[in-house]
Amino acid sequence: MKQLKDKLVTSPICNSDACYESEFQTQDGVVKTWLCMTSGYTSNTTMTKDGESLKQTLELTADFIKDLRQDHEPPGGGEVLAWFPTAITMPDKGMIFPEPQKEGEWKWTVVKSIPITEEEKDKYPDPSNPGKFYKNRMDMKNLKRFDKLCFMDAAEELGMFNPNLIEGNAD
Numbered sequence: 001m002k003q004l005k006d007k008l009v010t011s012p013i014c015n016s017d018a019c020y021e022s023e024f025q026t027q028d029g030v031v032k033t034w035l036c037m038t039s040g041y042t043s044n045t046t047m048t049k050d051g052e053s054l055k056q057t058l059e060l061t062a063d064f065i066k067d068l069r070q071d072h073e074p075p076g077g078g079e080v081l082a083w084f085p086t087a088i089t090m091p092d093k094g095m096i097f098p099e100p101q102k103e104g105e106w107k108w109t110v111v112k113s114i115p116i117t118e119e120e121k122d123k124y125p126d127p128s129n130p131g132k133f134y135k136n137r138m139d140m141k142n143l144k145r146f147d148k149l150c151f152m153d154a155a156e157e158l159g160m161f162n163p164n165l166i167e168g169n170a171d
Contacts, residue, residue, distance in 0.1 A: 011036040012072035013083060014149060019075060034074065035086060040098070040108060040151030041070065043083040054082050064100050086151075088160070091136055096154050099145070108146040108154040114139045 011019035016038035024031050033044040046053035049071075058066060061084070070083045085098040085106075094112040101107055113136040116124050124134040146154040155161065 009034070009075035011038060011041070012075060013039040013041040013070060018152065021075060032074065034083075037152045037155070038149055040085050040096075040148070040154070041083045042086040043072075043074065043081045045074070045078070045081070047081045047083075048079050049082070057082070057084070064106075065098065068098065068106065088155075088158070090158065090160070093159050095138060096151075096158055098148075106148060108148065108151055110144045110146065110154050110157045111138045111140060112142065112158070113137070 006020065006022045008017060009019045009021045010017055011034075013019075013036050016036065018037040020035045020037060022033045024033070031045050033042070035042045044053070047057070048054065065084055065087075068085050071080050072083055073079075074081055087095070087097040089095045090113070092113055094110060096108055096110050098106050099109040116134060116137050121133040124137055126132045126134055144154075144157055146157070
């Protein structure tokens with residue numbers, strides 16, 4: 001996949017101007033993806049109502065996430081697409097995921113990755129690599145929650161943004 005271009009557009013979920021749009025060249029043609037940095041919802045041009053990608057997503061996705069689905073035209077117009085809250089796992093940093101709360105509410109939850117000590121490594125075998133062990137685990141005791149329109153704060157808490165890329169911090 002070759003990345004073509006990126007830009008910020010208006011989110012169809014919450015109307016914020018912090019929806020990150022990327023365009024990729026794939027073997028099947030150009031695919032656009034969106035991630036709203038305010039709401040955390042994501043979609044792409046393959047998520048059409050009758051598309052195979054949406055069918056696969058619905059088969060593999062938890063009911064809670066399916067219930068949060070929203071259908072919207074993408075930024076700039078076009079065929080209505082299915083949008084879902086994202087879940088991000090970065091083994092060396094941690095995870096961000098939508099978590100149900102009481103009475104149909106939900107929040108973004110951030111769980112950081114912590115090193116596994118030599119003494120406890122036997123508790124964390126890597127099933128895809130027999131004889132190997134994970135180096136990090138998720139610290140479920142110290143999670144942080146963020147309101148559903150504070151995805152960017154959750155991403156920042158996880159350390160997704162490189163401070164050296166922010167204007168004024170470059171070396």
